[in-house]
Structures are given as structure tokens and as C-alpha cells.
Amino acid sequence: MSRFSSVPYPARAIVLRTRNLGEKDRIMTLLSAEAGKFSAVARGARAPKSKLAAVSQPFTLARFLVTRGRSLDIATQAEVERAHTHIAGDLLHTAWAAYLCELCDIVPERQPDEALFELLRVALEALDQAGERDQADAAGLWFEARFLALLGYAPTIGRCVACGEKIVVPPNDDSRRIAFSPSLGGTLCAACQSRDPQRLTAPAQSLRALHSLSRAASPEAFDVSSLTTLARRELRACLHRSLVVHLEVRLRSRKFLDEVLSAAPCASLPAAAPAAVPLAATSAPPDAL
Numbered sequence: 001m002s003r004f005s006s007v008p009y010p011a012r013a014i015v016l017r018t019r020n021l022g023e024k025d026r027i028m029t030l031l032s033a034e035a036g037k038f039s040a041v042a043r044g045a046r047a048p049k050s051k052l053a054a055v056s057q058p059f060t061l062a063r064f065l066v067t068r069g070r071s072l073d074i075a076t077q078a079e080v081e082r083a084h085t086h087i088a089g090d091l092l093h094t095a096w097a098a099y100l101c102e103l104c105d106i107v108p109e110r111q112p113d114e115a116l117f118e119l120l121r122v123a124l125e126a127l128d129q130a131g132e133r134d135q136a137d138a139a140g141l142w143f144e145a146r147f148l149a150l151l152g153y154a155p156t157i158g159r160c161v162a163c164g165e166k167i168v169v170p171p172n173d174d175s176r177r178i179a180f181s182p183s184l185g186g187t188l189c190a191a192c193q194s195r196d197p198q199r200l201t202a203p204a205q206s207l208r209a210l211h212s213l214s215r216a217a218s219p220e221a222f223d224v225s226s227l228t229t230l231a232r233r234e235l236r237a238c239l240h241r242s243l244v245v246h247l248e249v250r251l252r253s254r255k256f257l258d259e260v261l262s263a264a265p266c267a268s269l270p271a272a273a274p275a276a277v278p279l280a281a282t283s284a285p286p287d288a289l
């Protein structure tokens, strides 16, 4: 239904963020599959007994009925589908969720994107269900990798992004460091490293994980606990630099997430432990290391 109709339109949407309006109202920034990102006023939402108080909270998935207003649309009815209350009860999960929602907030308004909505919905659900840090990290890292892929920036791993040369690393050499260029979008062979002075280097284990995550159907399909602490940190660096370079934004929530991540205990293997990513040369996808 056209948003320019005076007839209310339904929207199944996730609350990305809210801000206060006047003394009683709240403006919600919503992400829906059908309408994309848009803002709507939740009138009276700051009154304790308001029916819209609970639904106008960040990370909530709800079904709204929205009326087009003169300057801002107005959510007249709402029904919570998933409150994701466990996210709000955990600092690390909250930090991840805030970061993922801020990433979604960079997209232009009113551009329907069912894949992006579904990506965030699945990641928030995984964060809500996550018990240990590994599961929360899996949800966050999976979202970052899939978000990059969705925007058309899935990195090329296992082939030199400059010359096309195959980059071969034996399966048992997970710690070998390979050059990775966030701006060129993938791994670089030794001869082409100098093509990107801003390149990173990361262990093969991190880059294999990046390759797998970009293609994983869900966070549960990827075992973050198999990564060493170092490999996980460098995977995060590769993902983050790629997002910064391609999106050209710096997100406020990222600093908070980094602080929480560095303070939280990491249950993954110590750096010296044998790597456990099963990537035999014969079963590896064509462009995997």
C-alpha cells in the first residue's frame, strides 16, 4: 500500500533506535521488510501505562499499524512479536545489538530490503538466545560478514584480489599470515602486497573464517569457538576495516562494543592451541585459502 494513502499501513518492523519528542512522545527509527527504514512517532510512549511504551524499545520486533502524518508517520497500534528481553539483560549482547542496529541505520530511508531485515531479525534472535560469549560473537560476526556481502563487498579469499593468483596455505598452517586489503576487497599475494599500503595481515585461520561466515546461512552454522583468541581478534579487525572503508562511516556504538569485548572473558582457545578449522584442500571452496 502506498505510504501516501491516508489509510493506515501495516509494518512488521524492528526498532533500530528511539529518541524523545516533546514531553510524552518517542520517535522510533524502524526497519521493515516492506517499507525499508523509516521513522514513526509513538504518541504517549513515555507515559508509564502507555501501550506503546514497551514496544518502542530498541531491538524490539513488532507489528505496527502506521498512519501517514503531515511531517512524520504515526504508529497508532503495535503488537510485540519478539521483545528480545535477554539482549537488554546482558551488556555484551546489548553492545552487539546496538552496533548491528546502527549499521542498519546507515541505509537510505524508504528502500524496501527484505534481505537486510531478515539478516537483522536472525542476528537479534541469535543474540537473544545466546548464552555464552561465543554465541554472541558468532551472531555479531556473522551479521557483519553477511552485511558486507549484502552490500556487494563480500571479500575474495584465497585468490589475490590484484592479480588473480591462487594463494595456497596448507590446511595445518592456520597461523601463517596473509595480506588482506579491505579497500581492494580481499587477500593479496606476496608480489602484490604493496598495492595497498593500508593492508592488514591476518592468520589464515581468520581469513578462512571470514570466507565461511560470508556464506553461512545462520550464526549457528559457524563455530566461533574453534578460533584462537588471536584469530578471532584479527577476524574482527578485517571485518571492521572492510566496513569502515566501504561504508565511510564511523559508528558510535563500535567504540562501546570494543570496550565491552576487551573487558569480557573470551572462552576460545589460546593462541598456542592447535587450530581446529577443518579445511582440507580437496573440500575447500574454489576461492578459499
Ligand SMILES: [Zn+2]
Pocket: 160, 161, 162, 163, 164, 165, 188, 189, 190, 191, 192
Ligand atoms: Zn597478486
